[in-house]
Each structure stands twice: as C-alpha cells, then as structure tokens.
Amino acid sequence: MTGSAAIDGTPIFSHLDLTLTPDSWTCLLGASGVGKSTVLRLFAGLADGVTFDGVLCAPGRVAMLAQRDFLMPWLSVLDNVILGARLRGEHPDRTLARDRLAQVGLADHVDKLPLSLSGGQRQRVALARTLMEDCAVVLLDEPFSALDALTRAQMQELTAELLRGRTVLLVTHDPNEAARLGQTILIMTPSGLVEVTAPSTPIPRDIHATDVLRAQTDLFDHLRRPI
Amino acid sequence: MTGWRAGIAATCLVLVLWQTVIWTTGVARFILPPPALVAQTIWENRALLAEHAVITMAEVLIGLALGAALGFVSAIALVASPTARALVRPILVFSQAVPVFALAPILTLWLGFGLWSKITMALIIIYFPVTSSFFDALMRTNHDWVGLAKVMGANPARIMWYIRVPAALPGFASGLRLAAVYAPIGAIIGEWVGASKGLGYLMLLANGRAKTDLMFAALIVLAVLTILLHAAVNKLCEKTLDCAE
Ligand SMILES: Nc1ncnc2c1ncn2[C@@H]1O[C@H](COP(=O)(O)OP(=O)(O)OP(=O)(O)O)[C@@H](O)[C@H]1O
Ligand SMILES: [Mg+2]
Numbered sequence: 001m002t003g004s005a006a007i008d009g010t011p012i013f014s015h016l017d018l019t020l021t022p023d024s025w026t027c028l029l030g031a032s033g034v035g036k037s038t039v040l041r042l043f044a045g046l047a048d049g050v051t052f053d054g055v056l057c058a059p060g061r062v063a064m065l066a067q068r069d070f071l072m073p074w075l076s077v078l079d080n081v082i083l084g085a086r087l088r089g090e091h092p093d094r095t096l097a098r099d100r101l102a103q104v105g106l107a108d109h110v111d112k113l114p115l116s117l118s119g120g121q122r123q124r125v126a127l128a129r130t131l132m133e134d135c136a137v138v139l140l141d142e143p144f145s146a147l148d149a150l151t152r153a154q155m156q157e158l159t160a161e162l163l164r165g166r167t168v169l170l171v172t173h174d175p176n177e178a179a180r181l182g183q184t185i186l187i188m189t190p191s192g193l194v195e196v197t198a199p200s201t202p203i204p205r206d207i208h209a210t211d212v213l214r215a216q217t218d219l220f221d222h223l224r225r226p227i
Numbered sequence: 228m229t230g231w232r233a234g235i236a237a238t239c240l241v242l243v244l245w246q247t248v249i250w251t252t253g254v255a256r257f258i259l260p261p262p263a264l265v266a267q268t269i270w271e272n273r274a275l276l277a278e279h280a281v282i283t284m285a286e287v288l289i290g291l292a293l294g295a296a297l298g299f300v301s302a303i304a305l306v307a308s309p310t311a312r313a314l315v316r317p318i319l320v321f322s323q324a325v326p327v328f329a330l331a332p333i334l335t336l337w338l339g340f341g342l343w344s345k346i347t348m349a350l351i352i353i354y355f356p357v358t359s360s361f362f363d364a365l366m367r368t369n370h371d372w373v374g375l376a377k378v379m380g381a382n383p384a385r386i387m388w389y390i391r392v393p394a395a396l397p398g399f400a401s402g403l404r405l406a407a408v409y410a411p412i413g414a415i416i417g418e419w420v421g422a423s424k425g426l427g428y429l430m431l432l433a434n435g436r437a438k439t440d441l442m443f444a445a446l447i448v449l450a451v452l453t454i455l456l457h458a459a460v461n462k463l464c465e466k467t468l469d470c471a472e
C-alpha cells in the first residue's frame with residue numbers, strides 16, 4: 001500500500017508506504033488516532049467513508065480479528081465459527097469447525113451461547129472463526145488488548161502457532177507483544193513509517209528472552225520520542 | 228410469580244373501588260351494574276359469550292398473524308431498497324394521520340359483514356407498529372457485524388438474512404407485543420360498524436336492550452382475552468425472538 005487517506009476531507013495519513021512481507025508477521029505500532037485501524041480497514045475493503053489516494057494492492061479475501069470478538073449472540077459457538085461459510089453460501093464444514101474449536105481449547109463449549117463464555121474464551125472463539133476463514137492474509141487489530149496479562153500471553157502463543165506461515169498484519173499498542181510476535185516491526189507516525197529492528201528468532205518468542213526484552217525497551221524508547 | 232400476585236392485587240383493588248362507587252352513589256344497576264351481578268351474568272351467559280368470543284379471537288389471531296407477516300416482509304423490503312424507502316415511508320407516516328376508525332365503514336362496504344372486514348381492520352391497526360419497530364431495529368444493525376460479514380465475503384441478501392434480521396428480532400418482538408394489544412381494538416371497531424357475531428356485536432346488542440350487565444360481561448371477557456393474548460405473545464417472544472439481546 002502506498003498513498004494517502006482522508007475521511008471527510010480531513011487527512012488521516014499521507015504518503016504511507018506499507019508492504020507486508022509474505023508469510024510473516026508484521027507488527028504496526030503507533031500513537032492512538034494515527035490511522036492504524038484505517039490501514040486495516042483499507043486492506044479489508046471496509047473503508048466506506050475513507051478516500052484513499054494511491055496504490056493499494058488488494059490482498060484478496062482476508063480474515064480479520066479485532067479487539068472485540070463480534071460474536072453473534074444468537075448463534076452457538078459452533079454456528080459462530082461456521083458463519084463465514086454460511087454467509088458465502090458454502091456448505092459449512094462442521095467437523096473442521098469442531099477441530100478448530102478443539103485447537104483453541106474449547107471442545108467442551110461447542111454448543112454454548114457466546115454470552116455464557118468469559119472474555120478470553122470468546123476471543124478464542126473469534127480466533128477459531130478467523131482460522132476457519134483460512135485466508136492467506138490475516139489482519140489483527142489489537143486482538144489481545146482486552147485480555148488479562150496471563151490470558152494474553154497464552155493467546156499470543158496460540159495465535160502465533162495457529163497462524164504460522166500466513167501473512168499477518170498485527171496492530172498493537174503493546175511493545176512486548178510486538179517484540180514477541182513481530183518479524184517486521186513498524187511504527188506509524190504522521191510523517192510515515194519507521195522500521196525498528198525485530199529479533200530474528202522464530203515466533204512466538206519467549207517473554208524472558210534477552211532479545212525480546214531488548215527489542216521491547218528499544219520500541220518503548222522509539223514510541224516515547226516521536227520522530 | 229410476583230407479576231401474577233400484583234395482577235390479582237390490582238384486580239381486587241378495582242373491584243373494591245367499583246363496589247364502593249355503587250355503595251356511595253347508589254347509582255342504578257342499569258347504569259353501573261355491581262361486580263357480583265356481572266360475575267353472575269358471565270356465568271349464566273357463558274355459552275353465548277364463548278360463542279362470540281371465539282369469533283372475535285379468530286379475527287384477532289388471523290389479523291395478528293397476517294399483520295405480523297406483512298410487517299416483517301415490508302420492513303425488510305424497506306431496509307433493502309432505498310427507493311422503496313423514499314417512496315413508501317412518507318405514505319406510511321401519512322397513513323397514520325388518517326383515523327383508522329373512519330376506515331371501518333369503508334372496509335365493511337368493500338369486504339362485507341363477515342370476518343374479513345374485521346381481520347383487515349385488525350391488520351391495518353397493527354401493521355404500522357410492527358413494521359416501524361422492526362424497520363428501526365433493522366436500520367440499527369451493529370456496523371461492526373455488517374463489516375465482519377462483508378470481510379467474510381457475504382452479499383447484501385445474506386447479510387440481511389443471517390445478520391440483520393436475527394439481530395433485529397427483538398425489535399420485531401416489541402412490535403408484536405404492541406400488536407397483541409392493538410389487534411383486539413381493530414376487531415372490535417370492525418364489529419361495531421357492522422357484524423352479526425363477535426364480542427363487539429354482543430356489546431352493541433346488549434347496550435341497545437339496556438342489558439348493561441351483559442355489556443360489562445362482554446367487556447370483561449374481551450379484556451381478559453386481550454391480557455391473555457398479550458401474555459402469550461410475550462412468552463413466545465421471550466422464548467424465540469429475544470435471544471439477540
Ligand atoms: N468514521 C470516522 N469519521 C471521521 N473520522 C474518523 C472516523 N474514523 C476514524 N476517524 C479518524 O481517523 C483517525 C484514525 O483513526 P484510526 O481508528 O485509524 O486510529 P488508530 O490508529 O487505529 O487509533 P487507536 O490506536 O486508538 O485504535 C482518527 O484521528 C479518527 O479521529
Ligand atoms: Mg484502532
């Protein structure tokens with residue numbers, strides 16, 4: 001993606017040049033309101049009110065996982081996971097959906113309604129739904145920020161394992177998360193993108209690893225001193 | 228259970244007030260019959276009341292079913308098509324300015340003295356609340372759900388059927404609850420204008436013959452049936468339609 005975006009004539013970002021590395025995780029950080037979610041919406045083809053001026057290489061059908069789970073409260077956990085197939089008029093593969101739910105550790109909750117699950121469990125259902133979509137490109141918009149620290153660490157590891165080998169764009173506010181999961185780490189500023197060196201070890205990285213801690217402090221410094 | 232108790236307590240209160248008015252004012256029984264007399268009349272005329280109540284309830288239930296179905300379909304059509312919305316909404320709003328009572332004689336003229344003029348009356352009276360509450364709920368669909376569905380590759384028809392309609396069912400349910408109270412009014416108006424059966428007809432007949440006790444009996448039967456209908460619709464809605472809340 002190269003270009004500028006505006007909403008109702010108000011510029012959001014200009015001359016942004018963002019390229020996702022295929023089959024790897026790109027983390028996007030930046031101040032609140034700088035336009036990270038807008039970038040995701042542009043990639044997803046959801047930017048109704050946004051005027052984009054530039055070249056956008058559409059990634060085809062993408063899967064999206066946001067901060068909130070957006071589960072349909074009237075559908076069971078299983079029906080939520082197969083919703084995408086329903087919506088495309090395809091025949092839903094319930095066996096695969098059950099496997100996906102088992103992968104995220106929810107095999108016992110298949111027939112429950114989302115309201116009877118905890119926040120972390122709901123987010124895992126949303127992850128299973130994202131996996132069901134089976135897209136090459138996955139967009140994550142602060143997917144773990146509403147979770148407690150322990151659940152968040154578990155979800156990061158689970159997601160990294162299950163989305164291995166896909167092209168992932170992860171928007172996050174958490175330097176630690178970026179240091180653990182980013183293979184490319186970018187900071188979005190009003191004047192463009194700044195790349196920060198990411199650790200080269202495979203993801204998900206151990207929280208205590210020295211390169212993770214170093215990258216994390218590094219990132220924190222970058223975020224604190226705007227360029 | 229508390230609902231039931233409160234209902235019984237309220238009924239007792241009304242009965243006490245009713246009886247007190249009669250005792251204090253000494254009003255004649257053909258103006259205001261005492262509760263005990265009305266109860267006796269209901270019991271003695273139970274066959275007659277039941278016969279007419281069945282007719283009225285048939286009109287109400289058919290009108291309710293047709294009105295609900297028509298309202299359901301029109302709300303979806305209005306939401307799906309901006310052209311329909313632009314054309315039909317002003318008509319709908321304008322139609323609310325016409326007093327429905329004024330339509331009753333015309334309906335009787337067009338549809339005759341049978342059930343259909345009353346069913347249509349009930350239908351007309353509930354069509355607007357059902358349509359507008361379902362329409363409003365459909366227009367308020369959570370944008371993020373629709374966005375998610377778009378990302379998943381859904382076309383507008385499937386978004387409507389799998390996301391917007393289920394999400395708006397609680398709105399449809401609140402329209403139905405209103406309709407359950409309005410539909411009997413429509414049927415009774417229809418019967419007043421021209422009928423040979425039904426509780427509304429019986430009320431007019433009793434009134435004409437100065438049988439005030441029978442008139443009150445018919446009125447109470449109608450009120451009780453309306454309350455039961457509302458309670459039944461309420462239960463049904465809670466069981467089936469409110470899960471999106
Ligand atoms: N519907 C809208 N109408 C007008 N302005 C909007 C709209 N949506 C977003 N904006 C503006 O666009 C800018 C970028 O918003 P965006 O949601 O992309 O930020 P973000 O970087 O994701 O922020 P956060 O980190 O808080 O999620 C903000 O300044 C916001 O005010
Ligand atoms: Mg955002």
